[in-house]
Amino acid sequence: MKPLKEILKEVEILEVYPKDESWLNQPVYGVSDNSKEVSEGYVFIARKGTSFRGEDFIDEAVERGAKVIVRETPVETEKKLQGVYQIRVKDVKKALSQIVLNFFDHPEKKLTLIGVTGTNGKTSVCYFTKTLLQTLGIKTGYVGTIFYEIERRIPATETTPSLIRLAGLMKEMVEKGFKACVMEVSSHALDQGRITGLKFEVAGFTNLSRDHLDYHKTMEDYYQAKKKLFTEYLAPEGKAVLSFETESGKRLYQELKDFLSEDRILVVNNGTLRVEILGLEEGLEVELKFLNTGEAYRVKTSLFGEYQAKNLATVVGILMALGYSKEEICSRLETLKNPVGRLELVAEFRGAKIFVDYAHTPSALEHVLKSLLPLKKNRLIVVFGCGGNRDPGKRPLMGEVAENLSDYLIITSDNPRFEDPERIIQDIKQGLKGVKPCKVIPDRKEAIEAAINLLEKGDILVIAGKGHETYQEIQGKRYPFSDQDEVLETIKRLNKEYLK
Structure with a gap:
């Protein structure tokens, strides 16, 4: 509990009634911008959302105890709101940020914040960074797509949750002795000002390719949202780590040079650090070349995926920006493993390898399939x-990528949400030329089982x-479903049938 005067510090108030x-x-006793989460003694912040007005939920918040x-x-x-104070502020987004951080005792000031944005690679880069910092003795939390981690793992509701949720997570980190937090920062969070009030010691950029155009509408809008991490949320002496793997990284570098000094920008992947792939079959083996000093380090990892080489370069850049030496960083890279659902080797069956991956954009799917080609001895089935x-525009593009790089294709349902799965499948098929064997099995469970039944050695x-x-x-409800579990259950069932 805190008195109202403490949580209103530095909030610009226009009137009170x-x-x-x-x-x-x-x-x-608490702060919320969601009327359904309000309890007795709460402050309700009536902010404007993307599709609602906070003022429309004031009555409900009051009924719940605001x-x-x-x-x-x-x-x-x-309007009589018995026993309720109404406070008008100049900027409700800024007020929300200040009120929330005041209420949680400003945990962001007690942690080194590292944020990573980009279309692909955020999860791997953040998870690898957290893992390496832990090996360096820095107790580090993680907030991202796969889960939130503070000694315990909490299911993720959003890649970058609301500041209210973030502040609560960071306060718990501080209380448990954490010194750093690595965070995936989504374009939605940046566009909506969801992290207002946070400042990052290091901000990383991986790449930019087609995604989220249902929200941003244009690639330029999407790029500008990502750019905000560096122009609005970088600490005064914070550093930017930019990957040149796409043209957007090079553009961002040129634009940031106008207001960041050279020593605050580290460039990787054909910048000052280049990673050359030496081997893929038994795990990613690379040589990291530091072009400005001529130093080179060979590293054998347990990672799968050619694209992870670029992610490793970004991770190395982030750790260098934090002040760690090349030797400290490179000597620990061999400890890394693919995060859950990122080119995750789930099982081997009949001499075949089965991977699960989150790829849901054309470029991500292309990277994954190209990474697996060197491993196949027979067919690549997708x-x-x-x-x-x-x-919907990315659907035929993903169909085209999958057909071009695979030997056998099974198109199924993903998260159809409120759309007809058959319609989505028809959109995907618009990108096919009919040159590869292809099956359509809308039921994802059946599709996975059919694919495993096809497997041969290699x-x-x-x-x-x-x-x-x-x-x-599906239709607004989330039904339990895990690709990994379905793979393991199918193999278990098939093995039992084989033994009969």
């Missing part, structure tokens, strides 16, 4: 679908699109 003698001493309403619109003095109520099977997810979203 009713303004009696005791309003600043009102006890506050004692303070923070709003941007004029206070409704004519099972994938596309999500509903998301950018095959590679990749099940793409859902990765770490443990659900399938």
